[in-house]
Amino acid sequence: MSVPSVAVVAINHFSPFHFSVPCIIFGDILPGQKLFDLKICAGEPGPLRSRQGFSIETSFGLDVLEQADIVIVPYWRDPAERPHQELLDALVAAHQRGALVVGLCLGTYVLAYAGLLDDRRAGTHWEFEQDFINRFPSVRLDTNALYVEDDRLVTSAGTAAGLDCCLYLVHREHGRSIANKVARRMVIPPHREGGQAQFIEQPVPLSTRDANVNKLLEYLRNNLGKVHNLNDLADYSLMSRRTFTRHFQKATGMSVGGWLMSERLQRSQELLETTSHSIETIAELVGFQSAASLRQHFKARFDVTPTEWRKTFQAGSIVT
Incomplete structure (x- = not known):
């Protein structure tokens, strides 16, 4: 069975941390269970070295983007520098043929320079908010978000938010159980509170010492x-x-009421992802008094409706 192919774009003066995040998460992170086919590709001619002295050698170039299901730009070295036109064209072509294109942290600048984010929502490092707005006034920047998705374009805030974003992509492709397993192996939470509701909910405790x-x-x-x-x-x-x-x-x-609410919402997520039950039936199964009540609490917790959640995670396509 084929797995999603992921192309991570390497550039000169790359950030070792930002670059390593997608390489770890989309590499062979679960022993004996291949989740993705990862390739590192050179995003521009010349050497690929970090400012800390690391270097990258790869036999793959931008032609890899022609086949990748997910293309990730994990960083960009200088917001004022326009990336190589060949890279920008390759990103546009990848998105046009249906690939998911991702910019982590300042990688959002690369997607913006390519014109992919015009009239769309995006996120990037909060320190660069004003600079980004000045350069790309047509992009709807959300500096509160840990990550943002809009029309197969996913962008994240700075540094550790790249982990949140990549875990979201694991969830999108393989479901919550695998995403939580990856998070546990990395010893990180599968969910962090942030300005924007996250798509990977914090698991309710399965058991206690009592x-x-x-x-x-x-x-x-x-x-x-x-x-x-x-x-x-x-x-x-x-x-x-x-x-x-x-x-x-x-x-x-947690309080009893808080625990029940979290458990009911989590169970409703699972039913939306794995069954064709109506919203009314799911509301009844998980203990909400009505479908309206489920929709209200679901929207308040996750900032999307149950129908939008189902469309995203059951159909396998990202929605706004």
Whole structure:
């Protein structure tokens, strides 16, 4: 079975950190489980060296972009410098034939110089906000976002936000379970709070050190569609209401209501991704009183509607 092909563009004076992020995440990160076909390609003629003394040798050039499913520009050395025209043309051609084109941190500048971001939303490092706006007034820059996606163009904020962005791409191609597994292997959270709602939600704790609470969590997960109140749950746990709420908060770090909401929203994501159930049916299965309630809470948490979520992660295409 073929896997998505990823081309990472290397340029002279590259940033070792920014360059290594996609190379790690889209390389052989899960032993025995190939997720992507990664190639490093030279984005311009001449040497490819970082300012710290690292150098890159690759036998691949920009022709790799003609076949890649995902093209990533992880960095750009100087916002005032227009990239090589051959690179800009290759990025435009890749996007026109249907590839996903990604700019991490100052890599957003390269996509902007190519004209790909005109009249579209984008993100980049917050320090360069005014410079970017002055150079590319037609781009709708969102400096609050850890990453932004718009019409198969994905751009991220600075440095560590590239990790968030790349994990999103893993989720897009392989689903939440694989994305969370990659995050755990890298010892990073699969979700970070940011100015923009993220597409990879923070997992609800699967278990705690409290055996009684663990038994209750299993019961709740198996009965999300039911109405639960604190008195009934305290009785189920053989505790007083006050003792129960204290134990639950200590064990999970969340209130009962907060835990149930996160679990219901996470389960609704999974059902949207893996089933053809209607929004009404999903709302009933996960315990919302109505489809309207599910839509309201889903939109508030993820900044997209359930229908938009399904279109993105079930159909395999990025949407605005």
